[in-house]
Amino acid sequence: MSDWQQLEKRYFFATGKRQPVTLVRGQGVRVWDDQGREYLDFVAGIASVSLGHCHPAVVSALAEQAGVLAHVSNLVYSIPQLRLAQLLVENSCLDRVFFCNSGAEAIEGAIKLARKWGKEKREGAYEVICTDNAFHGRTLATVTASGTDKYKLPFAPLPPGFVHVPYNDVEAIRRATGAETCAVLLEPIQGEGGVNVPSDDYLRQVRAWCDEAGILLILDEIQTGIGRTGSLFAYQQYGAEPDIMALAKGLAGGLPIGALLAKEHCAVFVPGDHGSTFGGNPLCTHVGYSVLKYVIDNDIPGQVAKKGQHLERRLRSLADRHPIVTDVRGRGLLWAIELAGELAEQAVVLCLAEGLIVNNVKPTALRLMPPLVVSEEELDRAVGIIDRVLAKLEEEERERDA
Numbered sequence: 001m002s003d004w005q006q007l008e009k010r011y012f013f014a015t016g017k018r019q020p021v022t023l024v025r026g027q028g029v030r031v032w033d034d035q036g037r038e039y040l041d042f043v044a045g046i047a048s049v050s051l052g053h054c055h056p057a058v059v060s061a062l063a064e065q066a067g068v069l070a071h072v073s074n075l076v077y078s079i080p081q082l083r084l085a086q087l088l089v090e091n092s093c094l095d096r097v098f099f100c101n102s103g104a105e106a107i108e109g110a111i112k113l114a115r116k117w118g119k120e121k122r123e124g125a126y127e128v129i130c131t132d133n134a135f136h137g138r139t140l141a142t143v144t145a146s147g148t149d150k151y152k153l154p155f156a157p158l159p160p161g162f163v164h165v166p167y168n169d170v171e172a173i174r175r176a177t178g179a180e181t182c183a184v185l186l187e188p189i190q191g192e193g194g195v196n197v198p199s200d201d202y203l204r205q206v207r208a209w210c211d212e213a214g215i216l217l218i219l220d221e222i223q224t225g226i227g228r229t230g231s232l233f234a235y236q237q238y239g240a241e242p243d244i245m246a247l248a249k250g251l252a253g254g255l256p257i258g259a260l261l262a263k264e265h266c267a268v269f270v271p272g273d274h275g276s277t278f279g280g281n282p283l284c285t286h287v288g289y290s291v292l293k294y295v296i297d298n299d300i301p302g303q304v305a306k307k308g309q310h311l312e313r314r315l316r317s318l319a320d321r322h323p324i325v326t327d328v329r330g331r332g333l334l335w336a337i338e339l340a341g342e343l344a345e346q347a348v349v350l351c352l353a354e355g356l357i358v359n360n361v362k363p364t365a366l367r368l369m370p371p372l373v374v375s376e377e378e379l380d381r382a383v384g385i386i387d388r389v390l391a392k393l394e395e396e397e398r399e400r401d402a
């Protein structure tokens with residue numbers, strides 16, 4: 001264990017498991033550890049470093065704003081948050097924006113907004129329909145909305161007002177809807193749950209049901225937004241507009257930011273209802289503006305769609321050649337490789353040794369989410385490494401069986 005890893009063991013809460021690597025520098029899709037070893041980064045700060053490490057647009061925006069004004073408060077006006085809000089509204093179906101600092105906070109705000117709307121417009125309805133295997137964050141309310149018992153049972157009693165139904169099952173949403181229901185909360189593609197892609201008409205059908213029942217559709221685009229799936233927001237590909245949307249991760253290229261957006265008809269917050277000390281600070285919103293402007297002006301979503309098709313072909317060919325791969329699924333630059341057995345953790349370690357950083361989104365699945373600026377050559381190199389790792393795993397299985 002290195003000195004840094006000793007320090008972590010001594011001083012940190014042990015809330016998660018880390019790989020034994022200490023990263024000290026990054027450039028584009030590449031990162032380097034404290035020993036000078038180079039890696040391809042296909043985790044990208046959990047789909048957050050959207051333009052790659054130290055992208056000039058991010059570095060210059062950060063330096064520029066740091067030397068002008070980093071933080072004030074929302075007791076006064078500041079300009080970068082207004083420019084980012086305008087850019088978000090002009091490029092989405094939503095009308096109003098609230099800025100916070102993380103994804104969980106954006107979902108927390110979405111739940112508060114939906115409950116207030118229910119109180120005022122639907123006779124006190126407060127219940128939110130969520131899906132199994134969903135991930136919406138780690139605060140008490142968002143972890144309750146998430147679909148993984150392991151994350152929430154240690155913290156019971158949990159806040160009431162959340163019901164869960166299977167993902168990709170519109171009938172289940174219909175059955176779960178009652179007089180108390182104010183909203184349905186969904187990820188267009190479940191990220192942390194294992195990159196679960198629903199059928200093409202799922203979102204459209206849920207939208208139609210929400211209209212019929214008179215309830216809100218909240219989309220959690222924290223992982224799928226800002227070009228990740230090949231359109232600026234994933235809902236655009238599914239032809240179903242949300243009433244409320246949460247963004248975070250890739251929005252400021254790796255700086256902490258979250259955004260809650262809503263259509264006018266449900267933007268029911270009034271002064272005093274919600275707030276944040278750091279939310280909308282000039283530093284993060286100026287970087288957010290620069291990232292989003294770059295993404296839009298350079299048609300990054302269109303490039304992601306093309307690169308995604310390239311990656312998909314490579315991954316399908318892996319699946320054809322390796323019996324250990326039982327499924328590959330995803331869209332744009334968000335993919336999972338499903339393995340026959342709980343081999344993902346071992347695969348992550350083997351990939352790391354070959355210079356590729358990926359994560360085991362499930363015990364049985366690897367996830368790939370490189371920066372959106374990744375090149376086809378870098379995609380090929382990563383797939384080449386995974387190819388060798390899969391061969392190694394298969395060989396070990398054969399030796400064990402022999």
Ligand SMILES: *Cc1c(COP(=O)(O)O)cnc(C)c1O
Nearest residue numbers: 102103104135136137191222223
């Ligand atoms: C990461 C994530 C969150 C939580 O975001 P944090 O910034 O970690 O609070 C919520 N929903 C989805 C879909 C996510 O991927």
